Amino acid sequence: MGKPLYSVTALFASPDALLHAVEETVKAGYTKYDVHSPYPIHGIERSMRLRTSPLGYFALAFGLLGAFGAVGLMTWITLVDYPLVIGGKPFWSWPAFVPIAFELTVLLASVLTVVTMIVVFLKFPNNSHPLHDTPYMKRVSSDGFGISIQADDPSFDEAVVRVHLARVAGTAIAPVYYDPEEMDHGQKLFDPRFIGVLIGVAVVVSGGTYVALNKVAFMEPYSWMMEQAKLKPQAPSTLFADGKGMRTPVPGTVARGFLPYAYAGKPDEAGKFLVNPLPPSALVLERGRTGFLTFCSPCHGNFGRGDSRLRGQFPNPPTLLSDKVRNWPDGSIYHVITEGQNIMPSYAGQVRKDDRWAIVHYIRALQRAHFAKESDLK
Numbered sequence: 575m576g577k578p579l580y581s582v583t584a585l586f587a588s589p590d591a592l593l594h595a596v597e598e599t600v601k602a603g604y605t606k607y608d609v610h611s612p613y614p615i616h617g618i619e620r621s622m623r624l625r626t627s628p629l630g631y632f633a634l635a636f637g638l639l640g641a642f643g644a645v646g647l648m649t650w651i652t653l654v655d656y657p658l659v660i661g662g663k664p665f666w667s668w669p670a671f672v673p674i675a676f677e678l679t680v681l682l683a684s685v686l687t688v689v690t691m692i693v694v695f696l697k698f699p700n701n702s703h704p705l706h707d708t709p710y711m712k713r714v715s716s717d718g719f720g721i722s723i724q725a726d727d728p729s730f731d732e733a734v735v736r737v738h739l740a741r742v743a744g745t746a747i748a749p750v751y752y753d754p755e756e757m758d759h760g761q762k763l764f765d766p767r768f769i770g771v772l773i774g775v776a777v778v779v780s781g782g783t784y785v786a787l788n789k790v791a792f793m794e795p796y797s798w799m800m801e802q803a804k805l806k807p808q809a810p811s812t813l814f815a816d817g818k819g820m821r822t823p824v825p826g827t828v829a830r831g832f833l834p835y836a837y838a839g840k841p842d843e844a845g846k847f848l849v850n851p852l853p854p855s856a857l858v859l860e861r862g863r864t865g866f867l868t869f870c871s872p873c874h875g876n877f878g879r880g881d882s883r884l885r886g887q888f889p890n891p892p893t894l895l896s897d898k899v900r901n902w903p904d905g906s907i908y909h910v911i912t913e914g915q916n917i918m919p920s921y922a923g924q925v926r927k928d929d930r931w932a933i934v935h936y937i938r939a940l941q942r943a944h945f946a947k948e949s950d951l952k
């Protein structure tokens with residue numbers, strides 16, 4: 575033979591016989607041995623005096639990495655890299671971080687623990703072991719229970735081990751020898767063959783994805799949705815003589831629910847002829863307050879003083895409490911909301927007509943409150 579001895583193996587009739595043999599083997603002082611059975615045997619780890627696996631500490635470390643990594647990344651993004659006001663909430667709004675931190679904790683703890691177990695503990699992709707392809711392994715992976723006492727145990731002596739195994743009712747006692755390539759128990763993660771397999775998998779998966787998404791998805795019948803007999807906005811069309819897909823409305827038409835603004839581009843006339851149709855009742859003022867706080871206060875400030883929450887993202891507007899605006903007729907303020915003024919955009923799309931007039935009342939209330947007179951309190 576000439577091959578070095580790896581271990582001496584023995585088979586046992588039942589899990590109980592195996593447990594007994596393990597106890598005796600531990601008592602006899604052997605430390606380098608292993609036990610094999612087709613299914614997990616409860617209590618075997620205690621009989622073998624196995625230490626608790628350190629894998630749990632890896633899971634803890636990866637879980638903490640996920641939690642702190644997620645919170646740290648979101649903290650950096652929201653405080654340092656890209657601070658954004660979202661719905662007026664604080665930048666570091668921790669309740670929003672909980673789902674992501676939880677997900678990353680679970681993801682890293684599970685995936686990295688499994689990867690660590692397979693690559694570091696089980697030395698994947700190194701798959702060679704002297705017990706592979708032995709009659710012993712064939713039995714213990716179907717219906718046998720076995721012990722393998724290794725030759726590198728300090729108190730190993732083949733004759734003594736054989737006697738010991740026979741004494742604890744072991745059968746089929748047999749030596750197992752090394753194959754040269756099985757001597758290498760090291761990590762083979764960077765083995766060229768394994769790297770080759772990885773590259774092969776990557777090429778096949780990305781190639782398949784490319785073909786599926788860029789070729790197959792554009793072939794019949796999947797392409798039917800893309801070829802529809804319809805006109806696309808902003809696109810040319812041969813249907814009409816002028817070659818345009820979009821039509822201009824017939825002159826004089828008015829869109830549904832939309833009345834043209836009679837004073838478009840005429841602020842002076844708007845101020846002169848428009849009259850606020852609403853009474854300054856509590857209900858109307860409440861509506862105006864809601865509208866003002868929602869649409870105007872981001873720039874004009876909650877009290878119309880021009881002290882906005884814009885943080886320099888848009889030029890601050892002038893105060894609405896100025897003599898100028900106080901002396902304006904209602905129609906002029908209405909006109910600014912409807913048409914905008916210089917860089918202030920039109921709010922006709924967001925604020926309905928009645929709400930615009932209600933906002934005008936509310937601005938009047940703000941102005942009066944700011945310059946309150948003794949007589950106002952009576």
Ligand code: HEC
Pocket residue numbers: 866869870871872873874888889890891892893894896898899907910911915916917918919921925933
């Ligand atoms: C995007 C920020 C912004 C919002 C929102 C906004 N405004 Fe303005 N507003 C401005 C700016 C800037 C000016 C100054 C425009 C100029 O240079 O004439 C202005 C001017 C005005 C003026 C004229 C003041 C003056 O002294 O000429 C009135 C009145 C006014 N806004 C009312 C409103 C009302 C009412 C709303 C809510 C419907 C509103 N604004 C929403 C930015 C805004």
